[in-house]
Amino acid sequence: MNKILGLLIVASLLTIPIQGSDYLLLSETGTSAKSIAIGNVLGFDESANAIFENPATLDRLKSTNVAFFSTSIINELNIACFSVGMKSSSGTFGLGYLQGSVNNIYQTGNNDNVFYTDGSFNYLDQTLKAAYAFSWQPGLSVGAVLSSYQKSIGSTSAKGIGTEIGAYTKLGAMDVSLVVRNPIGGKINYTNDQSETLPLQLIGSGKFSLNEGEVYGQYKYQVGKKGMMSFGYSTEIPGVSCLRGSVGYKEYAVLDAVSAGMVMGMTLEFEGLQLNYAFESGNYVENGAKHYISFSTDLNFGKWSRLEILSLK
Secondary structure, three states, rough: HHHHHHHHHHHHHHOOOOOOEEEOOOOHOOOOOHHHHHOOOOOOOOOOHHHHHHHHHHHHHOEEEEEEEEEEEEEEEEEEEEEEEEEOOOEEEEEHHHHHHEEEEEEEEEEEEEEEEEEEEEEEEEEEEEEEEEEEEEEEEEEEEEEEEEEEEEEEEOOOOOOOEEEEEEEOEEEEEEEEEEOOOEEEEEOOOEEEEEOOOOEEEEEEEEEEEEEEEEEEEEEOOEEEEEEEEEEEEEOOOEEEEEEEEEEEEEEOOEEEEEEEEEEEEOOHHHEEEEEEOOOOOOOOOEEEEEEEEEOOOOOOEEEEEEEOO
């Protein structure tokens, strides 16, 4: 059953669309090990990866930041993303690139109900993002993203433009992240005269401190779909000030259904060095679980910068 769900996710990405259906954003698979560890709650990863979560969070960067993430689904769909955030006196600028690919997919033919292989084709899904964020007023950051989507499935290709806007603020004891994806609509147009609609999504997330820990919550709504919730908790390990543990619950879409899974994680911080580990138990993974590792550190080459490397094994 686990493998079947994994195949459904990959198949939904590879399928040439039905006219008017919603485009499946590649970023739905996750772009940050740190966020996945708290239930994939978005908006609180203060690295360049914020361009894939909430562009307003880029304003919280202290310096130039670079982030990288990679994963695979059932050892078929390879996903990688790279992002950079650049702090300046007039705001923070960001660039991000996300790619998903599958090579050598068998193409089949049918001769009198006898199926045979007839060559192969490749799948490539690419997203390029440009973002800008700034402090609108004390305690309130806003940001916007312009996204370019390109996809090729064999000889069929597609492209389109999307937008996102975000805000990050503090309401009393709670940090609040708000994101609207594709507020002005948009379409992905295919060379076979088909098209898909970029989904309108609203994502609201919150974080507040509880004793020595932090509680996270999120509600994600896509027009025409069921709403999905995520929760997470992160706390300092008693007696080990440089070590934090986390646990999360997340809901995610598999075609038109909503599934759910649990995640757990650990974070080690020491002298500007941060190492994140997450363990996910989910129905869409071939072996029932995945291990995520993230690494970040502050570097000083005349100016402070931060390098964050995220990977999944």
